[in-house]
Amino acid sequence: MQAWPHPDIPKIPDAAPQPVRVHDSSTKELVTVGPESGTARLYVCGITPYDATHMGHANTYVTFDLLYRQWLDAGIEVNYVQNITDIDDPLLERANATGVDWRELADSQIELFRGDMTALGVIPPAHYIGAVEGIPLVLEALDQIPQDMLYQVEGEYRDWYFTAPRVSDFGDVAGLDHDAQIATFAERGGDPERPGKRDPLDTLVWQLERPGEPSWPGGDRGRGRPGWHIECTAIAHEYLGANIDVQGGGSDLAFPHHEMSAAQSHALTGEPFAKAYVHGGMVGLDGEKMSKSKGNLVKVSELRAEGVDPRAVRLGLLAHHYRGDWSWSAEVLAAAKQRLSTWQRAIMAGSGPVGADTLDAMRQTLRADLDAPTALAAVDAWAESALAGDGDDASAPALIADAVHALLGVDL
Numbered sequence: 001m002q003a004w005p006h007p008d009i010p011k012i013p014d015a016a017p018q019p020v021r022v023h024d025s026s027t028k029e030l031v032t033v034g035p036e037s038g039t040a041r042l043y044v045c046g047i048t049p050y051d052a053t054h055m056g057h058a059n060t061y062v063t064f065d066l067l068y069r070q071w072l073d074a075g076i077e078v079n080y081v082q083n084i085t086d087i088d089d090p091l092l093e094r095a096n097a098t099g100v101d102w103r104e105l106a107d108s109q110i111e112l113f114r115g116d117m118t119a120l121g122v123i124p125p126a127h128y129i130g131a132v133e134g135i136p137l138v139l140e141a142l143d144q145i146p147q148d149m150l151y152q153v154e155g156e157y158r159d160w161y162f163t164a165p166r167v168s169d170f171g172d173v174a175g176l177d178h179d180a181q182i183a184t185f186a187e188r189g190g191d192p193e194r195p196g197k198r199d200p201l202d203t204l205v206w207q208l209e210r211p212g213e214p215s216w217p218g219g220d221r222g223r224g225r226p227g228w229h230i231e232c233t234a235i236a237h238e239y240l241g242a243n244i245d246v247q248g249g250g251s252d253l254a255f256p257h258h259e260m261s262a263a264q265s266h267a268l269t270g271e272p273f274a275k276a277y278v279h280g281g282m283v284g285l286d287g288e289k290m291s292k293s294k295g296n297l298v299k300v301s302e303l304r305a306e307g308v309d310p311r312a313v314r315l316g317l318l319a320h321h322y323r324g325d326w327s328w329s330a331e332v333l334a335a336a337k338q339r340l341s342t343w344q345r346a347i348m349a350g351s352g353p354v355g356a357d358t359l360d361a362m363r364q365t366l367r368a369d370l371d372a373p374t375a376l377a378a379v380d381a382w383a384e385s386a387l388a389g390d391g392d393d394a395s396a397p398a399l400i401a402d403a404v405h406a407l408l409g410v411d412l
């Protein structure tokens with residue numbers, strides 16, 4: 001699947017060596033992510049293509065764009081892979097509910113998503129892989145997983161399951177206790193109650209064909225379609241291998257999705273799936289989680305259609321620490337517009353405080369768990385001084401503009 005255009009990233013003076021550190025959900029600690037040098041391997045779960053691109057989606061992809069940019073600034077290349085869940089129950093349900101062909105719904109939403117990611121200055125993945133195009137990878141992965149960890153349930157539809165709880169480090173990603181695992185699994189697309197399962201937490205990997213639903217040849221597994229978690233396991237395995245640097249997503253993916261994907265990957269390769277699991281907080285609207293089911297979505301494309309500068313949208317997102325839960329609001333947008341115009345005026349000033357000091361401050365904070373709000377405050381301080389005529393570093397305005405562009409993804 002085609003991704004979207006790569007934004008320009010200006011060259012800024014080399015950084016002093018400083019590790020890029022983020023919070024790992026599994027150890028619940030700040031960890032250094034990425035190799036000393038060379039290429040970091042990053043897998044960020046993509047959208048299920050409907051209701052794209054709401055502010056929750058945007059928050060997540062801008063978060064991992066920040067991580068990408070800090071790695072680049074540290075001289076580390078990134079092999080970035082993202083999937084699209086372009087076949088799954090929620091997509092079929094929405095297509096049926098709106099009387100739209102599920103493929104047309106997916107295609108139109110993916111196109112919208114590409115435009116929004118481009119407008120937000122998000123660096124595209126090197127591999128952008130749909131679940132449908134990934135079906136051969138899913139079938140291959142199922143053939144490589146130890147076959148005693150797969151079984152068919154009895155009954156009318158003998159769907160295939162994976163014995164996730166049998167994997168030694170199952171549970172280490174999200175750290176939930178058993179009751180919480182069962183409850184969360186049921187809440188987020190799992191089927192702990194299904195009769196015939198050996199363990200309530202075994203997870204569906206291949207669903208046999210249902211009347212009126214799309215299906216694909218499954219070899220000796222029978223015609224059907226892939227389960228949700230196995231698509232990410234198979235795509236990440238194909239393009240990144242095991243022991244990747246970061247598996248990313250919003251916090252609602254930690255369990256069951258990232259837990260199950262990691263268990264499947266561990267069974268497939270015999271190695272842990274990722275060195276770190278990084279999760280962004282949930283974005284709501286006026287205190288409610290922004291979600292398709294609640295229908296309280298603010299979409300990037302709608303704001304853009306109203307003439308909102310996407311750079312203000314991005315600054316609105318960056319004003320909140322990526323790990324916090326927060327709500328989008330008109331005030332968030334107004335403050336971001338104000339900040340954008342202040343920064344644009346400030347870099348037009350003839351000079352300002354020493355640019356290198358602000359650049360260092362930005363690097364320090366962004367490499368310390370992607371602390372964008374503190375980085376924004378450093379630029380605010382520089383801008384205020386520059387607009388007050390303080391400081392006589394004539395090269396500062398251009399340096400600050402380039403630093404904001406390279407490290408924050410905002411091209412002033």
Ligand SMILES: Nc1ncnc2c1ncn2[C@@H]1O[C@H](COS(=O)(=O)NC(=O)[C@@H](N)CS)[C@@H](O)[C@H]1O
Nearest residue numbers: 045046047048056057060085249250282283290
């Ligand atoms: N309200 C929200 N706030 C923050 N992130 C969100 C919100 N809603 C969804 N996301 C994140 O946006 C990304 C895409 O979500 S999604 O469209 O539901 N799709 C999926 O979760 C799957 N296709 C992942 S393989 C996920 O990382 C999810 O955690």
Ligand SMILES: [Zn+2]
Nearest residue numbers: 045046232257
């Ligand atoms: Zn995923």
